[in-house]
Amino acid sequence: MNIQNLLLGEIDQWDLLNYYNVTLLYEELPNSVNGFVFNYDGINFIVINKFLSYYKRKKTLLHELAHIELNQLCQKDKDLFAFHISKYEDEADNYIKFLLE
Ligand SMILES: [Zn+2]
Numbered sequence: 001m002n003i004q005n006l007l008l009g010e011i012d013q014w015d016l017l018n019y020y021n022v023t024l025l026y027e028e029l030p031n032s033v034n035g036f037v038f039n040y041d042g043i044n045f046i047v048i049n050k051f052l053s054y055y056k057r058k059k060t061l062l063h064e065l066a067h068i069e070l071n072q073l074c075q076k077d078k079d080l081f082a083f084h085i086s087k088y089e090d091e092a093d094n095y096i097k098f099l100l101e
Pocket residue numbers: 063064067084088089092
């Protein structure tokens with residue numbers, strides 16, 4: 001099960017969130033932050049800016065799921081993804097773009 005199955009409509013977002021052990025939270029974040037993802041005690045937390053439009057929320061969720069799917073959360077510094085590193089940002093975005101094409 002992966003993001004491609006979701007994009008193809010073979011599963012819904014809750015199937016995938018469950019599969020990746022994701023707790024999804026909508027919070028009041030600064031304008032400049034769409035969302036972020038981190039792992040704590042084996043649970044993946046995706047936090048999305050609650051002020052985003054429906055479309056942007058979905059796009060951000062896909063982006064954060066890409067970080068999980070690309071195994072970008074196994075870093076020593078657990079705070080890493082509170083402030084995204086541009087290399088991983090590009091990888092996550094390119095991955096979604098690739099799947100959509
Ligand atoms: Zn990111």
